[in-house]
Amino acid sequence: MPNDSVAEFDNAMKSPAKWAFNLEKPAQGQHLKKEHSKPAFDYAPIKTGIEELMTIVVQKKKASVKEIASSLGWSQKQVEEVAKVLEKQGVVDVVYPASVISSPSVVLLKELQIEPQEKVDGLVLQQYDFFADFIPVHATLFKSRKENSTIYEIKTPFVGPYTHAFLEQLREEIAEKIPVELAEITDEKKSIQLKEKFFNVSKQELQAHIPGIDEKNLNLLAGRLLHSMYGLGRIELLMADNSLEEIAINSSKTPVTVYHRVFGWASSNIYLESEEKIANFASQIGRKVGREITTLNPILDAHLITGDRVNATLFPVSSSGNTITIRRFSRRPWTIVDFIGEKHTMSIEMAALLWMAMHYEMSVLIAGGTASGKTSTLNSLCAFIPAYHRIISIEDVREIMLPSYMRWNWVPLTTRNPNPEGLGEVGMLDLLHSSLRMRPDRIILGEMRRQREAEVLFEAMHTGHSVYSTIHADSGQQVLRRLIEPPINVPPLEVEALDLILVQFRDRRTNLRRTYEIAELESGVSAEQLAVNTIYRWRPREDDWDKVNEPSKLIQNLNLHTGLTQKEIGEDVFSRAKILEWMLDNRISEMDQVGAIMRLFYSEPDSIMAAAEKGVSPKRFLGLEQ
Structure with missing residues (x-):
């Protein structure tokens, strides 16, 4: 080249x-x-000269190459080359005369219309x-x-x-x-x-x-x-x-459907011309991951190298036609600054408390319903992890993205489905066991679903690892019930190791995502009983948050592991809130920008705090000032 x-x-x-x-x-x-x-x-319209060429041919039905070339200002060879390409599409016929000195003619075979x-x-x-x-x-x-x-x-x-x-x-x-x-x-x-x-x-x-x-x-x-x-x-x-989260092809008879970050599901103006085309696209996706989709194996689950997740089904498994559903991997992940600013997902005070918890290695479980923003929240909180910690993430589909400064000691692991013969499967439990032998400081599990996975995760908490994961539940109380009752059924004494529960909520009427509550688990009247202490809760009518109770267990654990008093913890949360507000005011919301500020905070906390108090531009720290 x-x-x-x-x-x-x-x-x-x-x-x-x-x-x-x-x-x-x-x-x-x-x-x-x-x-x-x-x-x-x-x-x-894009001007290529081809439409002008065909306008002459359509008007005359038959035109010589010499005549067309003269009209367009092209060489005869250039006209002939374009005509030969169109001839293969059945649009024209290039007719060569018996005499070699005569110019070929272009004959119209099929007139094309603008749809x-x-x-x-x-x-x-x-x-x-x-x-x-x-x-x-x-x-x-x-x-x-x-x-x-x-x-x-x-x-x-x-x-x-x-x-x-x-x-x-x-x-x-x-x-x-x-x-x-x-x-x-x-x-x-x-x-x-x-x-x-x-x-x-x-x-x-x-x-x-x-x-x-x-x-x-x-x-x-x-x-x-x-x-x-x-x-x-x-x-x-x-x-x-980048505003689309899902792209769904339901059949060739219906338009391609998209899920927009702001407006939810919408029908597009794109149609695929045939079921065969959809099947070909599904096969193409399968080849990119070394798998195939056929009438014998009519379901495909694929994780593309771009991070996108694809599910495809073929008729008659999907009775209306062949389908492809693509979950787009976010090219620009939301950050905590997005959540406290434009998205209004949580308050600055809540974000500051979560930052402190992440800094001092508290284990956090993020709950919520489908599409409530669990993984996005988990991803945004991971930017608060100090760069000197070793991180192991385990996911079915790669969705976690960390700031670039943290990637030097981050090992992202993903599960693997079995091949058509049922061999080669690598599950979350396999990766969890393997991760514990990698000397991690932090373990991130994409989603907690099964009993054995949960047991290993809580064992990791008890052995000194900080753990972060997501679970399907709509409140702190529901999280507790899901953990201690079948099918997960983890003993309450194990569950007590969890420091914080954060619950995400999606308003089904407005499609807005909010942090519904932040809670902690406390011991009840006996060692076998646990109670949920709600710290913050969202008020839907006012679209704001109330501080319901002071954190009790969190303060005790922070005092135990850091020596901070309750007053010092309050001052620390206030200082972090000031820094977050400073970042918000200066629009520091890109993932690597947020990561850069965190890296500086952990190495020079006083200078970052002083800059936030004085209103110094963060661009000075990010190397963006002229």
Whole structure:
């Protein structure tokens, strides 16, 4: 590959608005304008000359290559090359005369029409723009007047029907030129290199076939070819939107459905043309993880190297048609600053208390219902762990992301499903036992589900490890019941090792997520009985939090392990709240920015506290000041 191409691709990979496969610097889908904005880009039709060429052919039904070349300002060879590509799509026929000195003719075989786009009748809720591999995308969310539902519409620069047919044929020819080995799609680094190869070859072929195409349109068309060859077609546009959590293909008869972070479920303006197309996408996903989905094995659960989780089913297991459900791995995880600020998930005082608990190695269990934000909360709290601690995380699907400064001593472990013969399974219990032999300071378990896993986890707490996990429950009292009653059934004396319970809640009416309560477990009237002491609780009508009780067990444990008095603990929480407020005021909300402040706090607490009190810009500490 030429050096210029290498440099260009390297720059594109570093750009925060173009590429998405770099998990260190997630790029795709960076929103450029929000909240009822006009499109930030020009979404006019892309000019390639192919539509103009075909306009001449459609008008005359038969036109000589010489005549077309003269009209377009192209060479006869360039016109002939484009016509040959369209000929393979059955659009035209290139007729060569008997005389070698005469010009070939292009004969129209099939006239292509522009498919009309149905206009959405509804109230605009939000608009924003983002990039998907050099393709600018304008997203609009509507409240449909007709169906009283949310509609998610995306627009990209328009490609004419003949240009589309040309790209379809070119895609097949490029795909034949690039052999793909299994290792190239299952290894993260090789996968990025393969994507680079597809993109550069696409650009070369487009430049060879379309005279005078400018760089912007060249990159845009190469991005389209990349999506159709290497990715999932127009689904890749959805994958680039960081506001989407889920993408669901329910059948070819219904639109692709998305779950938006703010507006919940919405139907999109994207359809897949056939059940076969959905099955092909499912097979493609399976190949990327070394598995296959067939009529004999019609269910696929896959964890992609990008972190996304995929479930696919084939007809007749899914009676309405083939399905694919993609849980997008968050390219930009929420942080504690998001939670106390824009998201209003918890109060600053609550966040400061949790920070103190995480700092001093208290074990925390995060509960809540489905989609209540359990894992997001767990992930945000992990940024409070000091960098000098060894962290082992265990998950079914990789969702935990830590700030970069903590990754040097972090071992992320993920479970593995058995192969079609039922061999090779690695479960959470296997990984839990293994993690205890890695000398961890902190153990993060994605979700506590089974009795034996819970028993090992509480044994780890009793042996001096700090443990963090999630569980499905709607209150502190329910967490206690789930832990001490079947099927988990952990003895109360073991459960007592848990320091804090944090309960997340999703309002089903407004789709807002809130921390419902923070509680601790205390000994009851006997050693076998435990009681829940609620420290903070959310008030739905006021959308605020009350401090219900003072933490009792937490203060005792902090006094035991740190020597801090109750007064000093209160002062410490107040100081941390000031720092969080300072970070919020200065919009320090990116994961690595939050991590950098935490790293400095643990090495120079007095200087960070002084900066927060004096209102010094955090950019000075982050190296961002000019």
